[in-house]
Amino acid sequence: MAKPIVCINPTCTITFGSTVVDISDHLRMVAPSTEVEIIDNRTFASPKQREFGNQTDDITLTLGWSPDLYTALAPYINTAGALVCKPRGAVSTAIRATVRYGAQPWGEIAHGTTSEVELPLIVDGDITYS
Amino acid sequence: MAALALEAVMQAIADRLMEAQVVTHAFGYPTTGVDDGEATVGYPPDYTYGLPTGRALDAVVIPAWIIAGLAEEESTREVVADLLGDGPRSLKVALEGDLDGLVNALILRRTLIERVRFKDNLERTSVRADCEVWS
Numbered sequence: 001m002a003k004p005i006v007c008i009n010p011t012c013t014i015t016f017g018s019t020v021v022d023i024s025d026h027l028r029m030v031a032p033s034t035e036v037e038i039i040d041n042r043t044f045a046s047p048k049q050r051e052f053g054n055q056t057d058d059i060t061l062t063l064g065w066s067p068d069l070y071t072a073l074a075p076y077i078n079t080a081g082a083l084v085c086k087p088r089g090a091v092s093t094a095i096r097a098t099v100r101y102g103a104q105p106w107g108e109i110a111h112g113t114t115s116e117v118e119l120p121l122i123v124d125g126d127i128t129y130s
Numbered sequence: 131m132a133a134l135a136l137e138a139v140m141q142a143i144a145d146r147l148m149e150a151q152v153v154t155h156a157f158g159y160p161t162t163g164v165d166d167g168e169a170t171v172g173y174p175p176d177y178t179y180g181l182p183t184g185r186a187l188d189a190v191v192i193p194a195w196i197i198a199g200l201a202e203e204e205s206t207r208e209v210v211a212d213l214l215g216d217g218p219r220s221l222k223v224a225l226e227g228d229l230d231g232l233v234n235a236l237i238l239r240r241t242l243i244e245r246v247r248f249k250d251n252l253e254r255t256s257v258r259a260d261c262e263v264w265s
Contacts, residue, residue: 004265008237090227
């Protein structure tokens with residue numbers, strides 16, 4: 001098995017229909033997460049039995065805010081889009097998911113700093129790497 | 131998985147600087163024989179061991195000094211700007227990547243602009259690129 005990778009110049013796009021929204025220049029971090037419920041169905045006959053239940057996939061994007069970002073995201077609130085995130089920008093394999101966001105992201109605004117925002121994404125289906 | 135091949139990596143950084151025509155010549159080791167428009171690669175000040183098994187993700191910061199020119203020459207300013215910019219002489223463009231698979235990653239997060247005094251007693255402006263490298 002190859003060793004863990006160090007991310008270099010990660011890129012991220014979300015494609016809505018034929019429109020590609022490239023947020024790479026705003027990208028600080030992409031945080032995919034998957035939670036699987038553990039169901040306790042122990043019985044006297046099987047006192048240690050547990051099963052996996054529902055799976056919930058989320059992705060949170062941390063972005064540097066700009067008016068351009070606001071404009072780019074505005075038309076696609078609650079619209080399904082194809083997210084493609086390449087941990088190493090020069091490589092073709094990517095983390096992929098069908099995602100939606102529910103609102104414009106907002107963050108703190110302070111003199112001399114970047115306004116950093118978090119954009120939580122609902123994942124429809126699974127997060128894959130291909 | 132393997133430890134960082136320090137000797138090869140230092141030479142690869144020098145070679146990359148020459149291939150990308152950032153400098154006319156680069157030494158893969160620290161030397162005082164460097165001249166204007168040339169570069170010398172130094173030793174990392176420390177070596178951080180990564181994962182305990184297989185020596186993956188060992189990490190170092192390897193400095194490379196590029197001698198831009200005489201500190202008080204106007205033309206030196208153009209060289210410094212080119213090195214820091216994103217054009218064909220860009221340090222970041224030339225160095226970032228995986229050195230043709232030799233390392234896991236090389237990232238250039240910062241450069242320092244320094245004044246160094248040469249044997250001729252004249253001061254040069256050098257650009258020090260701190261190359262963060264992982265095995």
